Structures are given as C-alpha cells and as structure tokens.
Amino acid sequence: MYRLVIAEKPSVAMSIAKVLGATARKEGHMEGGGWLVSWCIGHLAGLAEPAVYNPDYDKWRREDLPILPENWRFTIGKDKREQFDILRTLLRREDVSEVVNACDAGREGELIFRTAYHLAGCTKPMKRLWISSMEDSAIREGFDNLHPGSDYDGLHQAALCRQKADWLVGINATRLFSVLYGRTLNIGRVMSPTLALIAQREAEIAAFEPVPFYTVELACGGMTLTGERISGKEDAAAIAAACEGSTGILQTVERREKSEKAPALYDLTTLQRDANRILGYTAQQTLDYLQALYEKKLCTYPRTDSRFLTDDMESSVPGLVSAAAVICGVDALGTALASHVCSSKNVTDHHAVVPTKSAADSDLAALPQGEREILRLVSLGLLRAVCPPHRYAETSLTAECGGHRFTAKGKAVLDMGWRVYAAPSKDAALPDGLAEGQSLAVDAVQVKEGKTTPPKHFTEDTILQSMETAGAGEMPEDAERKGIGTPATRAAILEKLVATGLVERKKAKKITSLLPTQAGSSLVTVLPEVLQSPLLTADWEQRLEEVERGELSPEDFMAGIAAMVDELVKTYRPVPGAAVLFPSDKEAVGPCPRCGGAVTESKKGFFCENRECRFVLWKDSKFFTAKKKTLTKSVAAALLNKGRVKLTGCFSEKTGKTYDATVVLEDDGTKTNYKLVFGNG
Known part of the structure; x- marks a missing residue:
C-alpha cells in the first residue's frame, strides 16, 4: 500500500520526494519507499463563472443581479486539466490508503488541496504536513509529526468563505457599476477599501494649503539653538535683531540615559x-x-x-x-x-x-x-x-536670549547595541561641560523660513502600514485580525489595482509613489460606504478568523455577505451627472448631434458616450444595406462632423443600377433619419 503526498508546486514535491525516498519518476508524480508524491501547480480549479450557472449571465445586465449561487460550482483550468486528471487517478487508486496534504501551510494552501481532493471525489483519510522550512530536517520532522486533516477543517472553511465572498462582491459589484457607468470598473472586497485609502490621501494632498512659518536660529560655540515657530516674518526679524551680538543664558541642562529595544524579527509585511x-x-x-x-x-x-x-x-x-x-x-x-x-x-x-x-x-x-x-x-x-538595546545619553537644554526661549538637543552613544547592524544615527552630541546659568556668546543669528507640508503620497511601504492598521482603532480590543486583507494577500491586491488601471506607480527622486488614476478617483467618488470602508473589511477578516476557530458557521458568514450584496444591488442609485467622471478610453468618432457628447464605435454601431442620451447610428441600418453600402467609421465621422457624406456606387433596388448621391443626417432629438440629396443640393 502507498501513502499519497500532494504538494502545491512541483519544486516542493521534488524536495519532499527526495527526503521520503520516492525517487522513481512517473507521469505527474514520484514514487518509492511506499510513497507517491505529486503536486497541484497552484489552484487547479476555481469558482465557476456566472454563465456556468445560467447562459444568460454571459451578458452583463442589471436585471440579472444579484447573482447568488445556491450550489457552488468549480471549473478546472484548461492548462491544468492534465495534472488534475493525474491527481484524480492517484487519489482513486485502490493501493493508496492515505493522503497527506503538503500544500503551503496556510489558508490558500488548504484551499488548493481540499478543492482537488473533493473534486476528485476522494474520501480517504487525510493527514496534514505543517512545516515552516523546506530544509530536509524540517521535512523529516514534519512527517514524523503529521497532524490529522480534520484539525484544519476550520481553516478550509475560512478559505472557502473568503473565496466565495470575493466572488460575490467582485462579480455583482463589478457588473453593477460597469453597467451603470458604461465602463468596466473592477470592484473587490479588499481592493476597493485599499483604493479608497489611496484616493483619500490624494484628496488630502490636493486640499492642503501650506502655511508659512519662521524660526530664529542662534549659532553658539559650535551648537545651534532653535526658537519656537513664529507665524509672522516681521516678528521673527525682531527677535533676531534682539539676539544679534547678544549673550544667551542657559536655563536648564538635562542629561538622560535612554535605551532603544531591538526591532522584532520580520513578518512578511514588515x-x-x-x-x-x-x-x-x-x-x-x-x-x-x-x-x-x-x-x-x-x-x-x-x-x-x-x-x-x-x-x-x-x-x-x-x-x-x-x-x-x-x-x-x-x-x-x-x-x-x-x-x-x-x-x-x-x-x-x-x-x-x-x-x-x-x-x-x-x-x-x-x-x-x-x-x-x-x-x-x-x-x-x-x-x-538578538542584540542588546541601543543605549545613548540624550542632552536637552533651554536658553534665554533677547527675552526669548531657545532649545537644543544632542545624543551621545553609550552602547551601539543592535544599531551596529543598522544605518548610523545622524544626531550629533552637544559640547561637554554645559551648566545652568552659563553664558553663551551668540556667534551668528539667522531667520529660517519654512512651510507646513502636506501628507506624503503613499508608497508601498506606507500603504502596507495603513492596510495593516486600517480600522484597528474601532475594532474590539481582542480582535485577532485587524486591517485590510492579510499579509499573504496585500501584495496581490496592490498589483491588481495597478493592472486594472485604478492605481499607477509614479517615480520621482528615487521614490515610487502609488497614485489613483482618474478612473480610480472617480470610482471612489461613486462607491457607497459599504464597499470602501476599511472597518467593514477588517470586520470580515475578523469573522473569517471566527470561522476558522469554529466560532461562526460558514453559512452565517456567507449569509451576511449575500445580504450585503443583495442590498447594494437593490438600493444603489447612480450618482447624478457622474457620467462625466468616466470618459471613455475609446477614440471619439465625432460629436453627438443631440447632447454634444462624444460618439464612439462599438461592435454594432456608433453610440453616444452619454448613456442618458441614447443616440446611435446602427451599422446594420437598412438605409445603407439596401444600397449595398456599409456605415464605416469614416462615413459615420463625416455624418457627425459635417452632417453629410457623399457616397458613390449606391445600388438602386428599383432599377438594379448604381448612382452617386449625398447622404444627409437628420435627427429630431428622439429619432435618426437619413435623406438623399442629388447634385449640389
């Protein structure tokens, strides 16, 4: 009898097979020592597209929403069918007594294995390999301590709920907003709140108005003393004049020894x-x-x-x-x-x-x-x-000069500690021997002008931090999962935002910022709070944790998602005048004779981009087909821009002969007609 091991990737399977002694290469798997070792190539199957449930869903129509499958279906990727067939054969072999899930030890790894296991109709006993290293010793130890597969039923249910929830929100919200605003607008359970964070930051930057301020600096015996911020330039100049050639008196000198703990080890996000x-x-x-x-x-x-x-x-x-x-x-x-x-x-x-x-x-x-x-x-x-703390002495002082207060700070390293492996501190030490009551000759005085600065554009560093902490202040103290997404999914969310044209990366001065595109900013403008709230997304992640622990049933979790989607579809109304927010990326053929909007080409005709206008020139118009002529892009452009176009070789149904004429476009605001003009008319 054999035990079958299924890994997530071929490379991982090969490492496991080597340790187990399964060295004989077979089709789609390794064999030896009582073991069969095969692999999944990532997700072999995914949730089926809407059209699988109903062919009518192939078209995007609001009246079909919400789409809420009762019995979920999966489809196997065309490029992965061969490996799935191999796995199914292995899982059904009579000489296989047990199956070991060796996919990545996490939520998605559990889902990858269980989906293949269930689609193959397998009911054989399951064990779980749970390791944090691919070293041979770690693999051996993991196989010596295999866990019952049932220990991870909750993890699988949470993964399945996550997959279904993303499908429900993605399919229904994307179709709803795309149909309403006439452009493909990708909506996601985690993607949209992340987009909202980025768009909100840009709105704050755009609304920011810098405020000037001034500080007076004194150069005294090799150190710089700084005064308080002052809003008026003349006031700052007066303070500087009072200090020029004067003497400062040290009011306080405080020296404190401080320590800075070493940073913790890295998790994925940090x-x-x-x-x-x-x-x-x-x-x-x-x-x-x-x-x-x-x-x-x-x-x-x-x-x-x-x-x-x-x-x-x-x-x-x-x-x-x-x-x-x-x-x-x-x-x-x-x-x-x-x-x-x-x-x-x-x-x-x-x-x-x-x-x-x-x-x-x-x-x-x-x-x-x-x-x-x-x-x-x-x-x-x-x-x-693993280093001791970084220790330093911090000296802070205050001084009075010209009737005004000035301060300075300095640091002296006592023990580098962990900072021996980090960038050196830029803080300088203050001179030794400073004492309260001491006089300080003012060598130079200058007024420095500054301005308050706006928030900084998000980088991947700072957006990851915001995703991790979003909504945390409003979550329960004992909530284990806070923020938007998980460490495993945040990178993919950022990539999808860029791939779908909602966010762009822009590099300036060696810093790459994440900025919303025009479409991204517009989408946030029309999205309801339920789809862009980081608190809601954080709450969903927390509830998935409860599903994993068995504290919340998968049915209750999915019922909440379905109810939210149903309410969204039934209650959302387009924002008036929002059509201007989503200009088409198609080339304009000409101006609409009714509303002046852009007319662009589609498969069946030339449509006004203003969906409320309803103006269209149909390509299969009988007026042109009867004359054996085609309403081409150039013909439509002439009709829209000049109101007329000259056609040669028009066919006459009455005589069977051809003729030349000018076609004139006539539109009364509700109906479009064509008129023939001969000669110079």
Whole structure:
C-alpha cells in the first residue's frame, strides 16, 4: 500500500520526494519507499463563472443581479486539466490508503488541496504536513509529526468563505457599476477599501494649503539653538535683531540615559515595507523573492504575520545567527539574546521569517540579485533582533536670549547595541561641560523660513502600514485580525489595482509613489460606504478568523455577505451627472448631434458616450444595406462632423443600377433619419 503526498508546486514535491525516498519518476508524480508524491501547480480549479450557472449571465445586465449561487460550482483550468486528471487517478487508486496534504501551510494552501481532493471525489483519510522550512530536517520532522486533516477543517472553511465572498462582491459589484457607468470598473472586497485609502490621501494632498512659518536660529560655540515657530516674518526679524551680538543664558541642562529595544524579527509585511523603503522592491517582488528562497531551503515560510520564534526554537537560535552573519559577511555581536526573539504565545500559524541554518553553506553568489538582497535583509533582521538595546545619553537644554526661549538637543552613544547592524544615527552630541546659568556668546543669528507640508503620497511601504492598521482603532480590543486583507494577500491586491488601471506607480527622486488614476478617483467618488470602508473589511477578516476557530458557521458568514450584496444591488442609485467622471478610453468618432457628447464605435454601431442620451447610428441600418453600402467609421465621422457624406456606387433596388448621391443626417432629438440629396443640393 502507498501513502499519497500532494504538494502545491512541483519544486516542493521534488524536495519532499527526495527526503521520503520516492525517487522513481512517473507521469505527474514520484514514487518509492511506499510513497507517491505529486503536486497541484497552484489552484487547479476555481469558482465557476456566472454563465456556468445560467447562459444568460454571459451578458452583463442589471436585471440579472444579484447573482447568488445556491450550489457552488468549480471549473478546472484548461492548462491544468492534465495534472488534475493525474491527481484524480492517484487519489482513486485502490493501493493508496492515505493522503497527506503538503500544500503551503496556510489558508490558500488548504484551499488548493481540499478543492482537488473533493473534486476528485476522494474520501480517504487525510493527514496534514505543517512545516515552516523546506530544509530536509524540517521535512523529516514534519512527517514524523503529521497532524490529522480534520484539525484544519476550520481553516478550509475560512478559505472557502473568503473565496466565495470575493466572488460575490467582485462579480455583482463589478457588473453593477460597469453597467451603470458604461465602463468596466473592477470592484473587490479588499481592493476597493485599499483604493479608497489611496484616493483619500490624494484628496488630502490636493486640499492642503501650506502655511508659512519662521524660526530664529542662534549659532553658539559650535551648537545651534532653535526658537519656537513664529507665524509672522516681521516678528521673527525682531527677535533676531534682539539676539544679534547678544549673550544667551542657559536655563536648564538635562542629561538622560535612554535605551532603544531591538526591532522584532520580520513578518512578511514588515519585510515588504523595509524592502520597499531600502531596496525599492514592490510588495509582490519581495513576496516572490522570499517564496523562491523558501523553496530553495534558504528562508523559512514567507506568508506569516508573526514576528517571533517559538519557545522550542531557542536552542537553535545561535546556529541561525551564525548563518545570518555569514550571509551578511559580518561578525556576530557577542552572545545572541535568544530569549528576546522566542515567544510561542506571539506566534500564530507560522513563526517569523528567518534564514535557515543551511543557507550559510549555499552559493549565495549564484542567487539572482533580488533573492540575494532579500536574504541579506532577512539575515540582518535576525542579527539586530538578538542584540542588546541601543543605549545613548540624550542632552536637552533651554536658553534665554533677547527675552526669548531657545532649545537644543544632542545624543551621545553609550552602547551601539543592535544599531551596529543598522544605518548610523545622524544626531550629533552637544559640547561637554554645559551648566545652568552659563553664558553663551551668540556667534551668528539667522531667520529660517519654512512651510507646513502636506501628507506624503503613499508608497508601498506606507500603504502596507495603513492596510495593516486600517480600522484597528474601532475594532474590539481582542480582535485577532485587524486591517485590510492579510499579509499573504496585500501584495496581490496592490498589483491588481495597478493592472486594472485604478492605481499607477509614479517615480520621482528615487521614490515610487502609488497614485489613483482618474478612473480610480472617480470610482471612489461613486462607491457607497459599504464597499470602501476599511472597518467593514477588517470586520470580515475578523469573522473569517471566527470561522476558522469554529466560532461562526460558514453559512452565517456567507449569509451576511449575500445580504450585503443583495442590498447594494437593490438600493444603489447612480450618482447624478457622474457620467462625466468616466470618459471613455475609446477614440471619439465625432460629436453627438443631440447632447454634444462624444460618439464612439462599438461592435454594432456608433453610440453616444452619454448613456442618458441614447443616440446611435446602427451599422446594420437598412438605409445603407439596401444600397449595398456599409456605415464605416469614416462615413459615420463625416455624418457627425459635417452632417453629410457623399457616397458613390449606391445600388438602386428599383432599377438594379448604381448612382452617386449625398447622404444627409437628420435627427429630431428622439429619432435618426437619413435623406438623399442629388447634385449640389
């Protein structure tokens, strides 16, 4: 008898097969040692398109909405049918006694496996491989401690609910708004609130009015003292004049020793943020590089929201730190404070992202640059996290000069601690020997002018932070899942916003910002609150967590989503005059004779872009077909721009001969007609 192992990707399956001794290559799987090892190639099947439920749904019509399937159907991707057939055969083999789910240890991995398992009609016992590293030792340990598949039924239900909820919102809302506004407008359960955040930030920037302010600075014995902000330029000049050639008196001098704890280890989101800020990588690029490193056994599992290791990993930390030091080409700093990075109570499905111990023995130079840079960043994160705090002495002083108050601050490093692996601080120390009551000769005085600055455009770093914390202030204190989306999905959401033309990346001065396009800003303008509220999305994520834990039934979760979609379709009304917000990206053939709007070409005719106008020139008009002429784009352009067009070789049904004439367009506001004019008429 055999046990069948199903991985998410061929590369992962090969690593597992090697460890299990399944070395005989067969069609679509490996075999040996009592094991069969195969793979899924990602999602082999997905939820069916609406037309599968009803052929009429092939056309987008408001009267068909909402589309709420009672019995959900799946379709297998055309390019994945062959591998699914192989898996189905393996799952049904009489000599297979048990199936091991070795897909990625997370929500989507569970969904990928279970969908294939159920579509194949399999009912054989299931076990779950749950590992955070692809190292051989981790795989062996994982197979020595396989979990019952039923332990992850809740995870599968949450994944299925997420998939169905995204389908319901995406299909119904996208069709509704596209039909109402005459342009394909992609709406998503997580995508739309993210778009709203970006559009709101740009609105704040556009509405911002800078306010000038002035500060007086005194140069005194090698340090700079700064006065308070002043709104009036003349007032600042008066203060400067009072201090010119004067002497300042130190009022207070305070020295405090402070410490700064090392940052925690990386989870996916914090790594994506740092990789964007430091390396300029997009969130998706970072995830792709990290996934490749995981499959090459150089990094641990990427899609994690934990920033700690488990308590039982404490003894392995020194070895991981040594590997990280080799990867970064630096010396490890003293004793690794392993207890600082180990906390099982702060670990969810997977621990933080760290390099594997074997990564130090790999040929790092052979890695693609992106993977090498991310591996180095992950390793630096580990080196910092196990270091003692950064300690420094901060001196702050106040001085009086010309009847006004001035301040200065300085820092002196006492112990670099974790900052030995970080960019050096730019703060300078103040001179030694400063004391209260001391006189300070004013060497120079200057008035500096500044302006208040608007909020900054979102970068991938800052939008990820906002997605992670959106709505958190209004969520319950014990809510485990806050913010928009999950660490595993946020990169894909940003990529989809760009791919669908709602957001664009714009680079200026080495910083790439995320900006809403005209279509993106317009869409947010017409979206109801229910589709753009980050609080609602965060609440959905929290409810998915409850489904996973068995605290909320999948039926109740889906009922809430269906009710929201139903209410949206039945109650939403187009924003008056919003047609101007969504200009067509089609080339204008000419002006509409009724409303002056743009007339563009479609498959069946030339339509006014103003959907309330209803003006159209049909391509299959009997007026032209009877004369064996075609209403081409050039003919339509002449009729719209000049009101007439000359046609040669028109066929006469009465005589069977041809003739030349001028066609004149006549439109009374409700009906369109054509008139023939001969000669110079």
